[in-house]
Amino acid sequence: MKSFAQLVAIMLFAAAVPLLPGQEQGSRSKAEMKKSLAPYVSSPMNVVERMLELCGVAEDKVVYDLGCGDGRILVTAAKNYRARAVGVELSPKWAQVATDKVVEAGVQDRVRVLQLDMMDANLSEADIVTLYLISEANTILRPKLEKELRPGSCVVSHDFEIDGWKPSKVETIKVFQRPHSIYVYKVGARR
Numbered sequence: 651m652k653s654f655a656q657l658v659a660i661m662l663f664a665a666a667v668p669l670l671p672g673q674e675q676g677s678r679s680k681a682e683m684k685k686s687l688a689p690y691v692s693s694p695m696n697v698v699e700r701m702l703e704l705c706g707v708a709e710d711k712v713v714y715d716l717g718c719g720d721g722r723i724l725v726t727a728a729k730n731y732r733a734r735a736v737g738v739e740l741s742p743k744w745a746q747v748a749t750d751k752v753v754e755a756g757v758q759d760r761v762r763v764l765q766l767d768m769m770d771a772n773l774s775e776a777d778i779v780t781l782y783l784i785s786e787a788n789t790i791l792r793p794k795l796e797k798e799l800r801p802g803s804c805v806v807s808h809d810f811e812i813d814g815w816k817p818s819k820v821e822t823i824k825v826f827q828r829p830h831s832i833y834v835y836k837v838g839a840r841r
């Protein structure tokens with residue numbers, strides 16, 4: 651059961667207009683708007699760290715952030731945990747921001763940013779998948795995760811559950827009084 655503050659935050663997220671600094675709403679291409687599964691809103695840094703920890707991030711893991719925004723999850727995984735990371739981002743502008751942040755952090759040997767629709771990404775090498783999308787997007791993505799992820803891999807979603815999956819753990823942390831839920835899912839053997 652979500653708190654009132656959490657529901658308000660989620661509604662604001664869902665209504666957020668995914669604009670970059672200086673970008674007009676009309677400047678996003680029609681193709682980009684059609685494929686967009688979530689607006690740009692970044693996860694707070696302590697939520698990022700906890701998402702990665704709850705999925706057991708480590709040097710030998712490959713992290714995929716689907717909709718990587720400014721690349722903060724990729725940089726944190728590579729810099730703090732020496733993991734390899736791949737960011738998939740539809741927006742060319744956010745993909746460029748993420749690429750610049752990766753270079754700035756000096757972790758380009760372990761991180762790749764792909765400017766791509768996440769529905770077209772190959773997830774077969776991922777050990778950990780991080781998501782901060784909306785519920786409908788998670789539902790669209792679910793069959794792809796079920797088909798491509800290896801048993802034992804971990805999916806972690808900020809604030810939005812994956813309908814039909816049972817989380818192995820749910821943790822809520824407060825950032826400036828706003829509760830953020832983290833849902834952790836372990837991928838089982840294929841039926």
Ligand SMILES: C[S@@+](CC[C@H](N)C(=O)[O-])C[C@H]1O[C@@H](n2cnc3c(N)ncnc32)[C@H](O)[C@@H]1O
Pocket residue numbers: 668685686687688689690691692693715716717718719720721722723738739740741744766767768769781782783808
């Ligand atoms: C809420 S932001 C999350 C950013 C980052 N993962 C984080 O947690 O800080 C969602 C991101 O998904 C991207 N996105 C939306 N639809 C996408 C799609 N079909 N393929 C790839 N990226 C997409 C948006 O451009 C946005 O940057």
